[in-house]
Amino acid sequence: MDTEKIEKLFNVFEKSISILQKELDIEYLDALVETGDNLYTGEVQVIDNQPNAEAVRALDKLYSKVKLSEYKSAEIRETIQLVLIRATQEEKIQANHQFTPDAIGMIFNALIDGLDLDLQDAKLADLSVGTGNLIETILDHLASKKVSGIGVDNDDTMLSVASMSASLEGVELDLIHQDAIEEIEIGKVPLIVSDLPVGYYPIDDKAKQFATHDKKEHSFVHHLLIEQSMNVLEDSGIGIFLVPSNLFQTNQGQHLLAYFHDSVYLQAMLNLPLKIFKEQSARKSILILQKVGGSAKQANPVLLGDLPEFNQRKEMQKFLRDYEIWAHQNIYR
Incomplete structure (x- = not known):
């Protein structure tokens, strides 16, 4: 650049x-x-x-x-x-409304490439699109495949930023202003990506329609959005999410794992380098899920570990080679 x-x-x-x-x-x-x-x-x-x-x-x-x-x-x-x-x-924009840096978007791109998905003329979706930076980074990367995107968010200002940036960048992105926890009519997509907002969802009556809801307190919105994302994926479709590294260690983590048991294959969870976070509790990971159905199968082994530092070029290249081999053996559809 x-x-x-x-x-x-x-x-x-x-x-x-x-x-x-x-x-x-x-x-x-x-x-x-x-x-x-x-x-x-x-x-x-x-x-x-x-x-x-x-x-x-x-x-x-x-x-x-x-x-x-x-x-x-x-x-x-x-x-x-x-x-x-x-x-x-x-x-003073709140953390959930800040954009996803290009460095993380580039990791998403590399992980998507390694899966070797058939995305020609496909649509991909992001149910917490925010300013659109993550999905637009991916759409730009996949431009040769003529991929288009669908973004959902309930913040009209964030959607305005996403719409403006998509127009300037020349990527095809349809935007929907609504609460993503409500019923979404966008059809089925083969790939969904998202930098999930973290926190509690305040409307219990809506949350209780989801298997991942909590009966004692407000449910985690990032859990509900993972389940909703799976709802809009086609059978054997892939979901790639940026999530808290302690996703399964919270008091509501068991709801998510129980939901995965019959509906979703947890294929990989890769921790971002700790160095880029101010403290351990803020660390994020990239979660790769696959919807049950079609030719999907549970990866064996599930890919767990830490991503190399972004500036460690040789280590990152080796990781991506190993990742492609793993994906070829476990995820290719």
């Missing part, structure tokens, strides 16, 4: 956001979306004479400094990530 081009586009975003916040009296994220939409359409959106003519001239001059056609999708995505980092400082 060209860092100078990224810096140039970042500066355009920053200055545009500043102008729009002042002129329209809107929050940082709203000004980010407005900026992205203006860049995509090639003109400043004006409603009820706002922003005023002077601001429009300033924005037009600013936008003329960049040509999006000269940018790769990854460079646009990197720029938006940098702007979102600034947004977390400006608006």
